[in-house]
Amino acid sequence: MAAYSVTTENGITHITFTRPEVSNAMGQEFWSTFATTIRDLNEAGKTRVCVVSAEGKNFCSGMELSAFSSGISKTDTPEEREAFAYMVDHLQDTLTSLEKSRFPVIAAVQGACVGAGLDFVSACDLIVASEEAYFRIEEINIGMMADVGSLQRLPKLMPEHIVRELAYLGSTLTASDAKQYGFVNDVCADKEATLSRALEMATIISKKAPIAIAGSKRAITYARDHSTDDALRWASVAQAGYWKPSDIMQAVQSRMTKTDPNFEDPAPINTTMLRPQK
Template structure:
């Protein structure tokens, strides 16, 4: 029986499609991230990762916004635990932060590509989420902000580590120190998103088409491409080349390769086994 979640929802809009939707589902609070979210989100991603029918995941927000950041009530709960001595309270806080970080990193651990479809506000924790995604698209009226500095917090769920690799160190420093809002068009100029759509309807349809295209490719090749790119960020060029050589020595000689070549020769659409 499919698990029910309080903060997210999984949808397969077409039974014949390998595209699944993972939706942040607290629209009444602009999809602010509660403590429940950090427990449920990695579980939902793991379920999709293990589902052989899921080839690509589109991550979006219900209602008028993608994500307003961490729920301030949850932040008060986290910050308000000062019981015991300073060392032990600090250790408990560190454990909570690591737990929340792990929930966001689950996006990168997922074997299936995760595409962020961003509309409305994408603030604070929303930036943490989308910077962990594999591809990002947004609407022209989307609003972004690395907001933590205005809440007297050093952003700690991944933005300060991932954003500089996407938009460059100087741009990330400026956005994180000022906490200023920036538009979907500026997000495109910075390289945070790959394309800007005119409306949420256009965004979801455009991202669906892109996801269907990725979902029609070899699952082994798609998984390998994501894995090698994510791992290579931490490696030198030589180490990255060695890693992909090792990966392909294990994965290259597959039925997918034979099927892809046959499809090219006979000018037909390839049919790959599920992963």
């Protein structure tokens, strides 16, 4: 069975993990295709916002155990260590594709979201969780350091001492506590209500000016990793590129007339020079 499905309608792309029989563990197909899927959505320019949900009881149980079926990677020699680092880079880049996408990504989480699943949602823009959802840095419980994003992103999303507790103790973070700490945006009664809330948020975003949304996402991400002064200087220059009077006028008129605006989709990305010719 495919690792996930992808549909797009009215500017909203819905990615659904489709392996509930293994709690949507991330196997080889996921790691080999997901970044390309996000790249293709970026290039097409038809996606204004993306919702990621999952079939079954759990959102994601992390890295599929079959990834270790050929044995645990060795790092005994410089050559093995270099190859290992390159492999981890690939895993990191797969999830970073969410953070670098032109559009916001909303995760709708139910049940377990652990290990690489937590790495995944840490790279999303918004998180909605069901009441029974929980999060855990599972790697420490199997004798390893998390290395695909949780330890790098979580300290910027919730109090550092809470992240250290999760990282050292391998303890579980409930949905209610995650919301209290600012990691989760909203907590809903069950899986269906969670997905409904995520799609509701996506619908609102899809009706905003796509260029302004893309600029806002970049500005927030840039500010997270730079000083306030650097981020302000970046914004003053970037705004000259994102400024679109026709969108502003349309947004104002739509508010006055209580009608939905009709913004243009983002322009497709021309990647002719970047892809090999057949």
